[in-house]
Amino acid sequence: MIAARDLAKSYRTAAKEPGFYGTLRHFFHRRYRSIDAVKGISFSIEPGEIVGFLGPNGAGKTTALKMLTGLIHPTAGSVQVAGHTPFSREHAFLRRITLVMGQKQQLIWDLPVLDSLRINAAVYDIEPAEAKNRVEELSRMLGLKEQLTQPVRKLSLGERMKAELMASLLHRPEVLFLDEPTLGLDVNAQAAVRKFLLEYNALYGATILLTSHYMADIVALCKRVMMIHEGRLIYDGSLDAVLERFAPYREVKLELKQEARAEDLRSFGEVESVDGREARLIVRRDDLTQTLERLLGTLEIVDLTVSDPPIERVIGKIFHDGASAVPKTELAATPT
Amino acid sequence: MLRRFWRKAWAIVSVNHALMNEYRAEIVLWALSGLLPLVLMGVWMNVSRGGQFGMQPVDFARYFFAVFVIGQFTTVWVVWEFEGDVVEGRLSPLLLQPIDPVVRYLGMHVGERITRVVFIVLFCAVFFGLYPGAVWWPGWANLGTAMIVVALAFAMRFAMQYTVALVGFWTERASAIESLTFLCFMFLAGRIAPLAVYPEGLRRVLWWTPFPYIVDFPVTILLGHEADPWPKAAVMLGWLAFFILLNRITWRRGLRHYSAMGA
Numbered sequence: 001m002i003a004a005r006d007l008a009k010s011y012r013t014a015a016k017e018p019g020f021y022g023t024l025r026h027f028f029h030r031r032y033r034s035i036d037a038v039k040g041i042s043f044s045i046e047p048g049e050i051v052g053f054l055g056p057n058g059a060g061k062t063t064a065l066k067m068l069t070g071l072i073h074p075t076a077g078s079v080q081v082a083g084h085t086p087f088s089r090e091h092a093f094l095r096r097i098t099l100v101m102g103q104k105q106q107l108i109w110d111l112p113v114l115d116s117l118r119i120n121a122a123v124y125d126i127e128p129a130e131a132k133n134r135v136e137e138l139s140r141m142l143g144l145k146e147q148l149t150q151p152v153r154k155l156s157l158g159e160r161m162k163a164e165l166m167a168s169l170l171h172r173p174e175v176l177f178l179d180e181p182t183l184g185l186d187v188n189a190q191a192a193v194r195k196f197l198l199e200y201n202a203l204y205g206a207t208i209l210l211t212s213h214y215m216a217d218i219v220a221l222c223k224r225v226m227m228i229h230e231g232r233l234i235y236d237g238s239l240d241a242v243l244e245r246f247a248p249y250r251e252v253k254l255e256l257k258q259e260a261r262a263e264d265l266r267s268f269g270e271v272e273s274v275d276g277r278e279a280r281l282i283v284r285r286d287d288l289t290q291t292l293e294r295l296l297g298t299l300e301i302v303d304l305t306v307s308d309p310p311i312e313r314v315i316g317k318i319f320h321d322g323a324s325a326v327p328k329t330e331l332a333a334t335p336t
Numbered sequence: 337m338l339r340r341f342w343r344k345a346w347a348i349v350s351v352n353h354a355l356m357n358e359y360r361a362e363i364v365l366w367a368l369s370g371l372l373p374l375v376l377m378g379v380w381m382n383v384s385r386g387g388q389f390g391m392q393p394v395d396f397a398r399y400f401f402a403v404f405v406i407g408q409f410t411t412v413w414v415v416w417e418f419e420g421d422v423v424e425g426r427l428s429p430l431l432l433q434p435i436d437p438v439v440r441y442l443g444m445h446v447g448e449r450i451t452r453v454v455f456i457v458l459f460c461a462v463f464f465g466l467y468p469g470a471v472w473w474p475g476w477a478n479l480g481t482a483m484i485v486v487a488l489a490f491a492m493r494f495a496m497q498y499t500v501a502l503v504g505f506w507t508e509r510a511s512a513i514e515s516l517t518f519l520c521f522m523f524l525a526g527r528i529a530p531l532a533v534y535p536e537g538l539r540r541v542l543w544w545t546p547f548p549y550i551v552d553f554p555v556t557i558l559l560g561h562e563a564d565p566w567p568k569a570a571v572m573l574g575w576l577a578f579f580i581l582l583n584r585i586t587w588r589r590g591l592r593h594y595s596a597m598g599a
Contacts, residue, residue, distance in 0.1 A: 071428050072595045087595060091434035098432070105429040108351070110358045115351045122347035123435045125340055 001175060001207040002045040002068065007077035008231075009038040009063050037063040039231035040077060047174075050201055050208040052222035052239070056319040060231040061211045062101075065177050068209070069099045082175055095124060098173040100181055106167040107152045113163040114148050117170055124171035131170065138166045142196050158189030165193070169200065176200075178210035182217055194220045215312045227318060234318070239311075247314040250288055251307050252281045257300035268295055277302075282309075348440060352447025360451060367455050370411065373403040376528060389533045397470040399530050401463060402555040407527075408456050409449060410490045410550055414441045415514045418501035422594075423508055431591075438498065445494065474560040481565050482558040488572045489550045495579035496546065502583065505590030520545075526552030546575045 015033045016026040038060040045051050055061045066072045068079060070086030070093065079086060084093035107116045114135070121131035139145055142162040147155055155163060161181065169176070181197070182190040194217060201208055212218055218225060218239065225242065227235040235242065252269065255278055262271045262279075268291050269283035283291045288306070295301065356363060377400035381393040391399075418441065421427040430437040464471050474482065497514060504510035522528050525547035531539050542548050549572045556562045 066428075069432060070595075071431060073592070089431070094432055094434040099429070101428070105426070108355060111351065111355050115354060119347050119351050120433075122344045123433050125344075 001047040001049075002043075002079075002081050002209065004044070004064075004068070004079045005042045005077055006040045007038060007042065007064065007067060007079055008036070008040045008075050009060075009067060009072065010034055010036045010075045036231055038067070038074075038228075041228065041231075041233040042077075043226060043233065043236055045207055045209060047207055048201065048205045049224060050197070050210070050221050052218040052225040053209055053211045053228065054218065054225055054315060054319075055211075055228035059228045059319075061228055062179055064228065065099065065101075065179055065209070065211065069097060069177055070094075071099075095171060096173055097175045097177065098168040098171070099177040099179070100164060100168045101179040105164060107160070107163055109153050110151055112149045112151055113144075113155075113166065116152070116163075116167050117148075120167050120170050126171065134170055134172070135166070138169060141199055142166060143192060156189075158185045158192070161185055161189065161193060162196075165196065172204060174204070174206055176206055176208045176210075178208065180212055181210060182212060182214055190214065190216065197221060215315060219311060227315075229319065242318075243308050243311070243314060246318050247309050248285045249282050249309065250285055251309050252283050252288075252292070252295070253303075253305040253307070254279045254281065254295070254299070254301060255303035257302055260299070344435070344439070345443070348443030349446045349450075352443045353450050354447075355444075356448040356451040363448065363451055364455055366411075367408060367452060367459075370404060370407050373400040373407065373527065376400055380529065391530070391532065394469055396530075397467060398472055398559055399555060401470060402558045403527060403551060405456060405460070406486055406489070406551065406554050406558065408452055409486050410493050410554075412445065412490070412493045412497045414445070414494060414498045415501040415504075415511050417441060417444065418498070419504045419508070419510050422504045427594075441498065442494065445490075472559070474558055478557055478560045478562075481562075482554055485554045485557055485565065485569055485572070488569065488576065489554050492546060492572060492576050492579065493550050495576060495583055499579055499583040499586055502586040502590045505586075505594045520547055521550070524548070525550055526555065530555075546579075549575065 012032045012034055014026070015031050016022055041060075041064065053061050053064070063072070067074050068081055068086060070081075070089045073087045082093065082096045084090055084096075086093065086097075106120070107113060108119075117131070117135055121128070121134075126134065135148070139148060142165065144159065144162050144166065147159050147163070152160060152163065165181070176197075178197075182193050185193065197208060197210075198221060200206055208221070210217070210221065223238055225235070225237070225239050226233060235245070237245075251272070254265075257277070259276055260274060260279055262274045265271050265274065265279055265281060269281040269287075272280040272282055274280075292304070292306070295304070377397055380396040380400065383389070384391055384393050384396055418427075421430065421437075427437065430440065496517070500514050500517060501510050503513055524542055524545060531542060531548055531552040534542070549568065553562070553565075553568055553572075557565050562568075
């Protein structure tokens, strides 16, 4: 459904120093710098897949999404979405996709949601009876009803996001590009949006590519993730494999019979915390069995739990370390 | 095909009319901000008492009142709307819909115009109530012709300003350029004085520009003074075609620049 090959985007931006002198200099002698936002990424996404697109701020996620939707021309490389070249912006292509970026995009701020939906129905040539059915279906799925007759400005953030999704999906696009669809929403609203996206994907087999800084979104929705860092794709694979690949360690939680000191535990692994009789250790996966044997043989243990480190921490570490987090051999072999 | 077109047009215009009704108080203020012709009316009526301009005070009253009314129908603000959309990132979602954004901008103007009609009718009633001597009837034929020409003038003005707005693809403040064209409209279109009082040579030059066709020409038809309006209407069509062509070329190039720079 989506195929990108060596996709790259560079653009020029004006560089200005602060202050009066900087302003004068900028006026008479404008300087520009080139930004390589996306540096040759390749991937393909099958119909019906939900893929998480992860990366720290400024990594190139939004630029990539804009290239995939045809809003910007790539500097190099090629891309096909639903059989179309996005930046040709053919109407047949635009009818098959949607892009949701933020919560103040499609809706008319001072009018009820239904008015915005009416325009969208007409723009996408949806017959009035069919549009009515779709509005009813989407409002049921999203849990919006009386809110549809309220001015958009009176809606809560969560309701507005849901209404934005309604407006974006009224034409039943096959490919959804979602940029931070749960940004700023409370926990319940986030869960509702996730549930809706899963339902929509199951019902219409839509392909979804979404960016989010909330790992809960990614864990709930995506089996596959792509990670981008400084414009390069540093990982493309299953979410489960992220832990295997980037977190070659386990967290061991201990409850001891007697209080312990950090010095006593250092020989078993990295001591993350010691609090009275409770301690947390980070142990390399390869050494886990041997370390557990030593722990049980050396210390008086009341309880012991082994767990994966939280995904947020792993991803955070990858973003922090960037491409260096990926072994060079793996980077070359990443399925791009 | 035609049915779909009308459905789109009706949805866009009626929703925008609803939107403009939300802003009805602002619209009255915007309409009142176009009162300059009525101020100039007072000035010119005083100046013309000596009869040196070949026009009587009542002629000036009618002229500037017609300038005011026609101004209500030909006012365009697409440059500010488009500039806001580009600067605040609202243009991108519009570009992802299978319809040219110009249809939405046009819909906004038509919707606003419908809201404004009520105000114009009320204002006419008040004006003629206060100054019954200025009442005139242009005749059905002139009224019909004036309506066509005003529609053409609006289309021309819209195409001109929308083309200026498209400069917003390259610079953040296309409205600054529009301020320059506004000056031309003030002095060269017949807003500050009827073209009839301009020197003959200047008048001849001005008719080679698009400006008088948007103010002076529709006004003279509405006053019933234009004997043969169709040659000038044909010139208007020529200007309109020129600006539409220029607009489409600028649109294509601007879009290419916009999508190259990072949208």
